[in-house]
Amino acid sequence: MNRTIKSHLFQQVAQVAQAIANPHRLELLDLLVQSPRSVEQLASASALSIANASQHLQRLKRGGLIIGERQGTTVRYRLADQAVARLWTELRSVATSQLAEVERALDQYRPQRHSFATITPAELWAGMARGDTLLLDVRPALEYHAGHLPGAVSIPLEGLSTRLAELPTDFLFVTYCRGPLCAYADDALGQILASGRRGARLEEGVAEWQQAGYQVEQLSLLAG
Amino acid sequence: MNRTIKSHLFQQVAQVAQAIANPHRLELLDLLVQSPRSVEQLASASALSIANASQHLQRLKRGGLIIGERQGTTVRYRLADQAVARLWTELRSVATSQLAEVERALDQYRPQRHSFATITPAELWAGMARGDTLLLDVRPALEYHAGHLPGAVSIPLEGLSTRLAELPTDFLFVTYCRGPLCAYADDALGQILASGRRGARLEEGVAEWQQAGYQVEQLSLLAG
DNA sequence: GTGTTATTCAATAAGTCTATTGAGTATTAG
């Protein structure tokens, strides 16, 4: 009888684990860590049908991981709590460190990652203080507005190729994006290096930065 | 085609989430956070058949969460990494803070938890330094040997009722066990308070203690 | 009111997960 209650307790906790135990839902969560979004935005960003995305989002909601708020005709989903971002970070960290399969998949998705220079937050700080380093946020503008690293300039990957000529030449360009499972910063860095400029990649995204105890900057709460 | 690779990456990470997305496997993990164990020990502690426990353990192993090592005729399973304990702690924390259902299940499993005094690590340190506080580890001896809080005395719940008379009367007794989802410390504290002694419960277990940056003590690596 | 857009719901077929059973394997003891 104690056993029944105990089983029930673990069953409840397992509900949360079941909510994240699906690749599509992890991808949705990864997007929501960057910024709140509507169902349609999430569906198109993750290549799901609207109905399918909606159902996955409701599963995440039932698991207490995200919150959906109706705003006129759309429903805007966001993380229920920063602890959810920590859970996602921790899961990713266990996955990449313990499963060789994940490392291999990551090498496929980000083939250049071993050839790029990487930079730590401390080195980045020092360079920005010296004034010889520029930090580029290459995520979509929507995500930049929801929160970005202090001093970062928003140059979404989409527009980089046309704006490349604008960039000065005597700087070290540090690119970052959603975090270690995102290839935007690699793509951007590739273009920057190809143009003859110097650059490095920061593996951390906004969530990892925040979890490491640093502040993030926010421009507008109504980012759309 | 980029999409295929990306999906594959998230699928790999989801494998780890799927490994913990089952109440029995969470219970096994919760046991393994306390100490390594054989299949038989795990099966009996979690009320599973041997074959079933073995299969769940192999699923956890495939997910990279635990490691099994043959030692003579038995196979001893242990956590693959401390990061796994962090993942479990983080999952539990999201579950308890975001799902009212979990709080309700916890109230059923630990009905006295709101009536007991709780104590923080800082208060505990102060009391132990003053010499008026005794810290009791009420988990099975096996788990105490695998690692325990510094200065804790091992009094497994099983033997407490017969040893209760031995305990001095002029101390504050602080009980702890596996962590917030464990009722051992509540049971023990109930007996201690009923005997007229003063006491409080420490919610943290060894894993949470360690994750908070404190040291743990270990007696023997061959604890059996 | 009608029409439009964004989202959710319900039904369903195909796929995946689980507990149980009984057989199979590895190690040790004698």
Place this chain on the structure above:
DNA sequence: CTAATACTCAATAGACTTATTGAATAACAC
């Protein structure tokens, strides 16, 4: 060698999960 112990494997039925479809609802513009 045989027997015993501890564990794993394979097969399977029943239970859940998932993607797709098309219908239903909610908010708004007019």
